[in-house]
Every structure is written in structure tokens, then in C-alpha cells.
Amino acid sequence: MRPRHNTLTPQELEIMKLVWQRGAATVRDVYEALLERRKIAYTSVMTMMKILETKGYLKKRRQDRAFLYRPAHSKNQIIGGMIREFIDRVFNGSAQPLLVHLVKSRRLREKDLQKIVRLVEESE
Amino acid sequence: MRPRHNTLTPQELEIMKLVWQRGAATVRDVYEALLERRKIAYTSVMTMMKILETKGYLKKRRQDRAFLYRPAHSKNQIIGGMIREFIDRVFNGSAQPLLVHLVKSRRLREKDLQKIVRLVEESE
DNA sequence: CTTGACATACGAATTAATTAGTACTAACAA
DNA sequence: TTGTTAGTACTAATTAATTCGTATGTCAAG
Numbered sequence: 001m002r003p004r005h006n007t008l009t010p011q012e013l014e015i016m017k018l019v020w021q022r023g024a025a026t027v028r029d030v031y032e033a034l035l036e037r038r039k040i041a042y043t044s045v046m047t048m049m050k051i052l053e054t055k056g057y058l059k060k061r062r063q064d065r066a067f068l069y070r071p072a073h074s075k076n077q078i079i080g081g082m083i084r085e086f087i088d089r090v091f092n093g094s095a096q097p098l099l100v101h102l103v104k105s106r107r108l109r110e111k112d113l114q115k116i117v118r119l120v121e122e123s124e
Numbered sequence: 125m126r127p128r129h130n131t132l133t134p135q136e137l138e139i140m141k142l143v144w145q146r147g148a149a150t151v152r153d154v155y156e157a158l159l160e161r162r163k164i165a166y167t168s169v170m171t172m173m174k175i176l177e178t179k180g181y182l183k184k185r186r187q188d189r190a191f192l193y194r195p196a197h198s199k200n201q202i203i204g205g206m207i208r209e210f211i212d213r214v215f216n217g218s219a220q221p222l223l224v225h226l227v228k229s230r231r232l233r234e235k236d237l238q239k240i241v242r243l244v245e246e247s248e
Numbered sequence: 249c250t251t252g253a254c255a256t257a258c259g260a261a262t263t264a265a266t267t268a269g270t271a272c273t274a275a276c277a278a
Numbered sequence: 279t280t281g282t283t284a285g286t287a288c289t290a291a292t293t294a295a296t297t298c299g300t301a302t303g304t305c306a307a308g
Contacts, residue, residue: 009295010213027255044297046256051295065255065304076225079214083225086210089134090203095231096240099223101200101207103244107219113237116220120227133265151285168267170286175265189275189285250308257302264295269288276283 006073006081008057013082015048016057020075026066131206132181139172140181144199150190 008016018033019025031045049069052058057078060067091097102108132140142157143149155169173193176182181202184191195202215221226232 011296013213041298042254043256043299047297048295050257067256080225080229082214083222083229087231089137090206095226096236098207099226099232099236099240100244101204102219102223103240105204105207107211108223110241112220112223113241116223116227117234117237120224135266165268166284167269167286171267172265174287191286252307253305255302255304258300260297260299262295262297265293267290267292269290271289272287273285274283275285276281278279278281 006078007085008078008082011048012052012055012057015045015052016071016075016078019058019069019071024068024070026063026068028066131209132202135172136176136179136181137206139169139176140195140199140202143182143193143195148192148194150187150192152190 014034015030018030022029027042027046027049030049031040031042034040034045049058049060053060053069056072058069059072060069062068087093087095087098099108103110138158139154142154146153151166151170151173154173155164155166158164158169173182173184177184177193180196182193183196184193186192211217211219211222223232227234227237
């Protein structure tokens with residue numbers, strides 16, 4: 001079965017990153033982390049996390065009085081879906097032109113490529 | 125409130141791809157190309173191209189009765205910006221984890237990497 | 249028991265993205 | 279000349295993303 005097309009909106013992604021990082025988090029945890037970067041209301045965070053739960057990105061269960069949220073899928077799985085969507089949309093599904101851009105713009109050098117290939121090969 | 129995209133939205137990108145491909149295009153050109161893939165109204169295409177002009181992605185000049193639109197920037201430039209935005213948003217600015225994903229998911233093999241490095245080196 | 253802190257539920261407001269309808273205009277063909 | 283065609287301008291409707299306010303409930307401290 002083909003994996004679902006997972007695409008997070010920018011704010012959803014920002015929140016998911018924090019939950020992945022922590023393994024589990026309450027609205028308050030995420031709220032406080034976000035507050036350090038920008039002004040945001042507690043209820044805004046709550047709404048977003050409720051949406052993420054509705055969409056199936058987060059699971060919740062009660063912990064004391066508040067909900068504790070956990071990721072429903074691994075970061076690798078979801079980020080992988082976002083990469084696929086990006087490559088489909090921008091490069092019609094081919095990863096090569098993306099790599100050409102990365103190399104040409106010097107965001108990646110040959111050394112990086114070799115290192116990563118070695119790393120991945122070792123981990124298999 | 126939804127923050128404005130500083131990159132191309134999906135439909136904007138679809139249209140820009142067609143204009144880049146052709147070098148220049150009228151609303152009708154783009155309309156007919158899009159129609160082959162999906163149902164769309166002529167005026168919808170017109171609106172989008174007007175927006176693209178307002179945002180500075182297209183330049184127009186009159187040709188006979190209709191406007192002829194041209195890209196204001198090269199495809200490489202704009203796509204490069206989209207890649208940067210994606211890497212910033214998803215990977216906090218580092219291209220390496222993106223490459224790791226691509227290799228692990230087998231969308232890129234070592235051969236591809238070598239080929240591209242050679243290609244880029246030659247072209248410099 | 250009352251009050252304050254903290255949590256959720258619900259709903260509304262705002263802005264962006266997308267689509268398309270209607271009115272008007274100029275060229276062109278009959 | 280008159281009706282048809284092809285174009286633009288303007289307006290509006292819809293959906294999604296994001297933000298936040300208000301109402302309400304519960305628990306715990308005083």
C-alpha cells in the first residue's frame with residue numbers, strides 16, 4: 001500500500017518538530033517553547049494541536065488535568081512524505097535536478113555526498 | 125491569519141513552469157496547456173497570471189490584442205529560492221539531512237551523486 | 249465555601265489561495 | 279452596420295490556514 005501523502009503546513013510543522021523533540025508534550029509545553037520565539041496565544045496552540053490530532057498526526061491521552069500529545073508517526077516518515085511532495089510538485093518527481101541545484105549553489109559539496117553515502121551504507 | 129508565501133504557490137508554480145518552457149506565453153497559451161490536464165476557466169488563468177505579474181514573477185506587454193507574458197526571473201533563480209525556503213522550513217537550513225533522506229529512500233544512488241558532481245564540475 | 253489558576257470547548261475573525269462569473273471593449277466577419 | 283469573437287477589468291465566492299476570545303469546568307489553596 002502506498003503511504004499516505006503527508007504534508008504539514010508551516011505552523012503544523014513547527015509544532016510537530018517540538019513534539020518529536022520531546023517525545024510527548026502538553027499544549028503548555030509547546031506554548032512555552034513557541035513563546036520564546038514569537039508572540040502567540042495559548043489557545044492558538046491548543047487549536048493547532050487539536051487540528052493535528054484530527055488530521056492524525058498526534059495522539060492524545062489525559063495526564064492529570066491536561067492532554068498529553070504524542071506523535072502518531074515517526075519524524076522520518078512524515079518528513080519523507082514532505083520531501084516526496086516537494087519533489088513531485090517542483091521537479092515532477094525526479095530528485096536529480098534537486099541535487100544539481102544543491103551542488104551548484106554549494107549547499108552541498110562532494111565531500112558531503114561521500115560522507116552521507118558511507119553513513120547510509122554502514123547503517124544497512 | 126495566514127502568512128503570505130514568499131515563494132510560488134502550487135498553482136502559481138504550475139503556470140510559471142509553462143511560461144518558462146515557452147519563453148513567453150499569452151493567457152490563452154497557458155489556458156490551453158492547463159486544460160489538457162484539468163478543468164479550469166479562462167478567467168481563472170488570467171487572474172493567476174495577473175497576480176504573478178503583480179508579485180513580480182511575470183512581465184507583460186501587449187501583443188496584438190492580448191498580453192504576452194514573460195518570466196521576470198530565470199527558472200533556476202526562482203526554483204533555487206523555493207529549495208532554500210524548503211530547507212529552511214523543514215531542516216532549519218541544513219541540506220545534509222535532506223540528502224540523507226534522499227539516499228535512504230533510494231531516490232538517489234551513489235552513482236547519481238557522482239554523475240552530478242562530475243557534471244557540475246565540468247560546467248564550471 | 250470561595251477564589252484563582254489552569255485546562256478544554258466552541259466559535260469567530262482575518263488573510264491567502266483559488267476559482268470563476270459578469271460587464272465592457274475592440275476587432276472582425278457577414 | 280450589426281452581431282460574434284476574443285480579450286481585459288472588476289468583483290465575488292469558496293476553502294484553507296492561522297489566530298485568538300469567551301464561556302465553562304475542575305481542582306486546590308486559603
